[in-house]
Amino acid sequence: MWGPMDLRDSPELAEFRSQLREWLSRNLSNEPEPKDMAARFAFARDWQKKLYAAGWYALSWPTETGGRGLGPIEEAIASEELGRAGAPATFPSSHLGRAILEFGSESQRRQYLPGLLSAEAIWCQGFSEPSAGSDLAAIRTTGVRKGNEFVLSGQKVWTSFGKFADYSIVLARTNPDATKHRGISAFIVEVATPGVLIRPIRLANGDEEFSEMFLDEVAIPEENLLGKLNEGWGIALxxxxxxxxxxxxxxxxxxxxxxxxxxxxxxxxxxxxxxxxxxxxxxxxxxxxxxxxxxxxxxxxxxxxxxxxxxxxxxxxxxxxxxxxxxxxxxxxxxxxxxxxxxxxxxxxxxxxxxxxxxxxxxxxxxxxxxxxxxxxxx
Ligand SMILES: Cc1cc2nc3c(=O)[nH]c(=O)nc-3n(C[C@H](O)[C@H](O)[C@H](O)COP(=O)(O)OP(=O)(O)OC[C@H]3O[C@@H](n4cnc5c(N)ncnc54)[C@H](O)[C@@H]3O)c2cc1C
Incomplete structure (x- = not known):
């Protein structure tokens, strides 16, 4: 049965909203976003850390991942209030967190999500390659199992925030005999692993927001496979x-x-x-x-x-x-x-x-x- 939708806050939500307003009135500075890329990055990161520490970020994420376990309505209210107060933007990596939440193992969720949400660890997306953008399933980076490791080799490009990243979700072809969309797997790669080279791409305005990421026989433990072997295409989508x-x-x-x-x-x-x-x-x-x-x-x-x-x-x-x-x-x-x-x-x-x-x-x-x-x- 359809009825009119009441978008007004319930008393509990009104209280939630006023608590956030009150917190913002004490914690939001008028400092402008810096122009320089590295300073802008640090600015966004500091703000996210502050929001998270005070419990105003990751509201709808499960508590065991570092969130507050609230619902989408609280998330929407926070969004409205942050917008209204002119708060700085947060770091754009929650889509990568959602992938870990949906496809990761219990231990991957516990290990990686609190750091990703709090901006303690920076994540990047290692999907696109020089000949695989719109046609992402054409990736050529390979992942070969050797004992209890996978060895990744290939090149990624347009990796946003690559030069600041601690971790990347990397797509690699793990079954060369399967058709294009099959035989791809997703991996969690620590950027500090030997063989990972990040080369920033300088834009016309001087910013180095993107990087190329080269993977030269990068050995990662098998527990860094995200989801099932050869089912990475669904994770990518x-x-x-x-x-x-x-x-x-x-x-x-x-x-x-x-x-x-x-x-x-x-x-x-x-x-x-x-x-x-x-x-x-x-x-x-x-x-x-x-x-x-x-x-x-x-x-x-x-x-x-x-x-x-x-x-x-x-x-x-x-x-x-x-x-x-x-x-x-x-x-x-x-x-x-x-x-x-x-x-x-x-x-x-x-x-x-x-x-x-x-x-x-x-x-x-x-x-x-x-x-x-x-x-x-x-x-
Ligand atoms: C700001 C920014 C941030 C990015 N960050 C990341 C990141 O963090 N990680 C990552 O992996 N990638 C990232 N990318 C890369 C992005 O995903 C690709 O640029 C995008 O998918 C397009 O691929 P391409 O550049 O190879 O262009 P191409 O695929 O070569 O496309 C070139 C042109 O052809 C058109 N075209 C291609 N195929 C078709 C088709 N079948 N039908 C109709 N038109 C078509 C496209 O629309 C486009 O206009 C980023 C890109 C930008 C601009």
Whole structure:
């Protein structure tokens, strides 16, 4: 039986919200996010550590993994409050944690998840290779069993935060005779293992956010196999679906913070009132509100089914649109070209373009929607 949905807080949730507001009022500093990549990384990490130590991060994760064992509604409230307060974004690795939670052994969960959630250990995703991006199943990195170890050899690329990482989830081909999507396994690789070489890739803006990761006969213990041997493709799909999905709070908090910044800067600017600008900013406000509602819906989906699946492609396209529109409007409306404020928004605008590629390109997301959600047939 359908009925009206009451989105107001229950007394318990209202109390939870006010506790978080109170904590934020005492613990959130006004310090701006640093420009330099290494400092920006340390800033995000420190903030996540602080949130986690106070019990305001990993709210819906099981307690034995370091979470608080609460539900998605508390997660959504935290997301709203962090966004409203203009809190810094957290570290984008919870999709890797979700993969360990879903596919890892009991001991892997206990060993790795508390560090990943608290940002004590930094994780990266060793999936893409020079000839395997959209066609990820074409990976050529090999994993060969030798006694009670696996020996990994190959090359990964576009590894975000690779130069800061302590661990990586690496996909490798463990059965060369099987068809492309079979015979792939997922491994937990400690980056300090002999034979792992991280070579940062310098971007046009000087940042070294990505790396190449070379694996030269890297011997890892067999207990670092994640999930079952030769069943890594399912793990890859689930991990990427978590990455694309609209439930984790980091990016949403970031967009809300940027939007608040845009509105404040527009109000403080000496530029003449302009109906076009007002309209454009209003459109972004609507998109952010739709994103907020969409996130709530996805959170309730999570109550029923843990893994997001192909609908996360819809989330990814929508999130990317919100980000790109926000950055475009800010770049065009807030400050004249040549000013530091304009440059700041322009840098964010350029970064926002990456949303059309990472986690699978827009074309790939649309194909997934066509084939796996709409069941369109191409012959
Ligand atoms: C900011 C950022 C962070 C990233 N972080 C990581 C990371 O941490 N770990 C990791 O493993 N990877 C990471 N990646 C890599 C990312 O997953 C790949 O770039 C992405 O999957 C696309 O692969 P590709 O670059 O090889 O492009 P290609 O696959 O070569 O695609 C090139 C173009 O062809 C189009 N195309 C390809 N195949 C098809 C098709 N079948 N149908 C229609 N169009 C098609 C694509 O849409 C794209 O426009 C990151 C990328 C970015 C931009």
């Amino acid at each position: 689930a991990t990427i679906a978590y990455e694309r999905g609209a439930v984790d709070i980091g990016y949403k908090v970031k967009f809300e913070r940027y939007f608040a910044e845009l509105v404040a800067e527009r109000n403080a600017s000496s530029q003449a009132p302009d109906i076009w600008v007002d309209n454009a900013i209003g459109s972004v406000a609507v998109l952010l509100e739709v994103l907020r509602m969409h996130c709530l819906r996805r959170l309730s989906d999570r109550v029923i089914s843990e893994s997001p699946g192909p609908t996360s492609s819809i989330d990814k396209l929508f999130i990317t649109r919100v980000e790109q529109e926000l950055m475009e409007v800010a770049t065009r409306c807030v400050a004249p070209p040549g000013s530091p404020t304009h440059q700041k928004w322009f840098d964010r605008y350029l970064y926002g373009r990456a949303g059309s590629i990472y986690g699978g390109s827009e074309q790939i997301q649309r194909s997934i929607i066509a084939e796996r959600i709409l069941h369109l047939r191409f012959s």
